Amino acid sequence: MRAIVLDGRNGVELSTRPEPTPGPGQVVVAPAAVGICGTDLHLVDGSYATGRYSVVPGHEFAGTVTAVGSGVTGLAEGDLVGVDPNVPCGECRWCRVKAVNLCVRLEPVGVTRDGACADRVLVPARVTYRLPAGVDATAGALVEPLACVLHALDRAPTVTDRDVLIYGAGSIGLLMAAMLRQRGAGRIQIVEPHEVRRDAALRLGADAAAAGSADLDLRDGAELVIEASGHPAAITDALDRIAVRGTLVQMGVTAPDTTVPLHPFEVFEKEITVLGSNSLADCYPAAAEQMAGLTATLRPLVTHTFPLESYAEALAAAASPEALKVHVMVQ
Numbered sequence: 001m002r003a004i005v006l007d008g009r010n011g012v013e014l015s016t017r018p019e020p021t022p023g024p025g026q027v028v029v030a031p032a033a034v035g036i037c038g039t040d041l042h043l044v045d046g047s048y049a050t051g052r053y054s055v056v057p058g059h060e061f062a063g064t065v066t067a068v069g070s071g072v073t074g075l076a077e078g079d080l081v082g083v084d085p086n087v088p089c090g091e092c093r094w095c096r097v098k099a100v101n102l103c104v105r106l107e108p109v110g111v112t113r114d115g116a117c118a119d120r121v122l123v124p125a126r127v128t129y130r131l132p133a134g135v136d137a138t139a140g141a142l143v144e145p146l147a148c149v150l151h152a153l154d155r156a157p158t159v160t161d162r163d164v165l166i167y168g169a170g171s172i173g174l175l176m177a178a179m180l181r182q183r184g185a186g187r188i189q190i191v192e193p194h195e196v197r198r199d200a201a202l203r204l205g206a207d208a209a210a211a212g213s214a215d216l217d218l219r220d221g222a223e224l225v226i227e228a229s230g231h232p233a234a235i236t237d238a239l240d241r242i243a244v245r246g247t248l249v250q251m252g253v254t255a256p257d258t259t260v261p262l263h264p265f266e267v268f269e270k271e272i273t274v275l276g277s278n279s280l281a282d283c284y285p286a287a288a289e290q291m292a293g294l295t296a297t298l299r300p301l302v303t304h305t306f307p308l309e310s311y312a313e314a315l316a317a318a319a320s321p322e323a324l325k326v327h328v329m330v331q
């Protein structure tokens with residue numbers, strides 16, 4: 001079968017590999033649509049902290065089950081499925097409290113084990129979910145980033161009627177804007193340097209979007225700040241924009257050695273809260289269920305598609321400000 005292989009040193013190769021065979025508790029999926037996100041861009045150059053090489057990328061995907069291993073129930077050949085890429089051990093202290101994203105032996109598909117940028121991918125049946133009626137492969141490949149947003153909202157305080165500021169209108173920031181509007185947030189404002197993405201944010205429910213926070217109405221700060229860019233300058237600015245007793249949720253991924261200024265007296269004086277939101281925890285099933293009612297709204301986020309053999313071009317598009325979401329269409 002065909003497979004894209006990354007070496008962590010900017011090497012991207014379309015190679016040939018044996019097709020996988022499912023063992024007990026496993027299924028083989030023929031990916032149809034595979035999303036590219038910032039994680040993949042970091043994997044290419046080796047700057048993603050937990051990447052393991054060589055690796056086949058692709059952790060946001062949907063496709064068709066082609067083979068089922070022994071002991072698997074509830075899945076059959078021909079099922080259209082999505083896959084939670086986080087494969088936890090199921091035994092450590094974090095798995096026992098359902099914080100599977102913090103599993104000490106986590107094996108993410110497309111990061112430390114081969115992913116979906118291939119004609120076939122082998123995955124555990126326990127992280128594979130039949131997609132609801134009305135959710136096609138394109139919408140199915142958006143379930144994983146939507147699950148990341150749902151997890152961040154689980155980490156945050158209630159959003160109803162709260163003023164929210166989002167940094168970054170990539171796919172995560174845009175999905176966040178849509179979910180905040182659905183959940184009854186108050187004013188939603190977005191900081192995004194690129195006009196195409198600002199326009200998309202307004203279409204998805206933001207009340208205002210600007211290239212810098214100085215151009216927004218933030219006289220009293222924002223009660224909830226979502227940092228979805230991972231850029232140090234944005235994080236620094238976000239810390240300054242938290243309202244009294246406000247909360248910052250850090251979703252954007254930075255390099256492990258990135259630091260930003262933090263003023264402890266301000267944390268004390270304003271009683272602010274800073275939270276992290278890492279990946280999707282156990283939110284994949286809920287995201288798949290909600291996608292059934294969101295497909296028409298969210299499907300237009302996919303602005304660029306490429307065949308598997310054009311993966312390098314897909315990466316370049318994903319890094320450009322003109323793209324909202326890039327999908328690789330494998331089948």
